[in-house]
Amino acid sequence: GCSYKLRNVDLHPLWKGEIDVPGGSRQSPINIRIRDSVFHPQLAPVHTQYDPNTCLHIWNNGYSFFVEFDDSTDKSIVSGGPLENPFRLKQFHFHWGRNNDWGSEHTVDSRVFPAELHLVHWNCSKYRTFEEAIMEPNGLAVIGVFLKIGKQHEKLQKLVDILPSVRYKDALTEFNYFDASCLLPSCVDYWTYSGSLTTPPLTESVTWIIMKKPIEVDHSQLAVFRSLLFTAVGEEEKYMVDNFRPLQPIMNRTVHSSFE
Numbered sequence: 001g002c003s004y005k006l007r008n009v010d011l012h013p014l015w016k017g018e019i020d021v022p023g024g025s026r027q028s029p030i031n032i033r034i035r036d037s038v039f040h041p042q043l044a045p046v047h048t049q050y051d052p053n054t055c056l057h058i059w060n061n062g063y064s065f066f067v068e069f070d071d072s073t074d075k076s077i078v079s080g081g082p083l084e085n086p087f088r089l090k091q092f093h094f095h096w097g098r099n100n101d102w103g104s105e106h107t108v109d110s111r112v113f114p115a116e117l118h119l120v121h122w123n124c125s126k127y128r129t130f131e132e133a134i135m136e137p138n139g140l141a142v143i144g145v146f147l148k149i150g151k152q153h154e155k156l157q158k159l160v161d162i163l164p165s166v167r168y169k170d171a172l173t174e175f176n177y178f179d180a181s182c183l184l185p186s187c188v189d190y191w192t193y194s195g196s197l198t199t200p201p202l203t204e205s206v207t208w209i210i211m212k213k214p215i216e217v218d219h220s221q222l223a224v225f226r227s228l229l230f231t232a233v234g235e236e237e238k239y240m241v242d243n244f245r246p247l248q249p250i251m252n253r254t255v256h257s258s259f260e
């Protein structure tokens, strides 16, 4: 069922004083109101082609844990959907709460999920590097996938099992064979809208693709996410939880759906 609990959390210092982007007109995340979304019949399914051998390592950047990929070739790409050309997979990461009542960044008709996965890709046809692309209006494409509590996600367990090795901020571990497509739901339906990074530099460079169906993970898998730390070795330990940005105003944007 839906949980409408207020999220009265004490957010990560990143969000202590909500960072307003001067002139921000396309900030993320947003609440997706299903009845306001516009069906676009031309929106084809999104096509991902990920090579598990491009997986490099996993690291704790003090805000989430990132699984990073070798983006020096077109081996791991996303194409189709709202995208005019292929984008290269750079990394994926998650956002989650201190409990199962909240944790996602986007919401659907105000429904929050316990966590949200972001697969970050950059426009290799228009820009030379990822760093350049994150500063450009159509530089990035991020696929968002909601996580809900249910049966154990077997393929995710390989990742969960090595999280303790990146418990502290700045820790990095070799992680060199993972098929990120196992984290996508089987249903191809999605919403898409123009938005931004949800962490600094908050640049308005993201074509968001939010999958309609969540994937299932079990509570013990999310519990391991919550055992990670925002803090580095030697610092006073702070559990990595509630690493999501508050909802942002939709301004005059339209969310399009690939389904009726």
Ligand SMILES: COCCCN1C=C(N)c2cc(S(N)(=O)=O)sc2S1(=O)=O
Pocket (backbone or CB within 6 Å): 063, 091, 118, 120, 131, 134, 142, 196, 197, 198, 199, 200, 201
């Ligand atoms: C070299 O600059 C790196 C800064 C930008 N990056 C860092 C993030 N925290 C981040 C968050 C992202 S999110 N939550 O909007 O998907 S995408 C992304 S990112 O593009 O990989």
Ligand SMILES: [Zn+2]
Pocket (backbone or CB within 6 Å): 093, 094, 095, 118, 198
């Ligand atoms: Zn994210």
